Amino acid sequence: MIEFLSASEMPNWITLILGANLIGLLTWLWRKRKVSHITGLEVSLNESTMQINSEESHAVVFEFANRTDKRVIVLHPIVKNRTELFPISKRTSEDIAQRTSELKFLDQCGGYSQHVVTIDTGQNAHTALPLKEIPPELISRISKRPSILFSRKYFTLEYEVLYGKRWYKVSTNY
Structure with a gap:
């Protein structure tokens, strides 16, 4: 043999x-791997308030800014792996089995209803997440802290992006 x-x-x-x-x-x-960011697609967090069923609530606004040279499509952003330092409002929709909160983009009528948004070069798209309270150091610390080198302290933001002809799965720790 x-x-x-x-x-x-x-x-x-x-x-x-x-x-x-x-x-x-x-x-x-x-x-199929996940990347931590896409060069030129900036995600910034800002403190704000929003109304849910005519009740005012604290909120974190996620602003997606397209600084690339191509049109970008962002799909299905979710906040997952939340810690106790990031307390969401009781009125927030949440998958309690996976502890995830789905984010929807601001539409033309001023409501958060879009799962998908197309962002042209130089434009922005907004989504928000209601919180019970915003910790004082949350916004300033997140903007100064590089997420690539550190593990998650507050949450993980995941979304899909069509950039050019390629799909990317983005997962960033905050």
């Missing part, structure tokens, strides 16, 4: 087939 395998170069074919499958798997995993 060993003579047959050596003569027919079967080990070489097996290595070639397994190698091709492994390269394909690694390429697929690389394309």
Whole structure:
């Protein structure tokens, strides 16, 4: 049997087939990975208030600013992995099984109803999340703290982006 395998170069074919499958798997995993940001797509947090059912509430506003040279489509932003330092309002919609809060973008009527937004170069899109209270250091600390080097302190913001012809899954710790 060993003579047959050596003569027919079967080990070489097996290595070639397994190698091709492994390269394909690694390429697929690389394309599905999450990135922490997209260069030119800036996400800033601001303190604000908003009304839910005619009741005033504290809120954190997420502003997506497109500083790229292409149109950007942002889909399904969610806040997940919240800590106790980031207390959301009881009136906020939340998936209690996964402790996630879905964010919706501001529409033309002034309500938060859009799951998808297209942002042209130089334009902004807004979404907000009602909170019980805003910790005093939250906004200033988040804006000064690079999220790439540090682990999550308050929450993780995840969303999908179509930039050019490529899809990206973005996951940023705050």
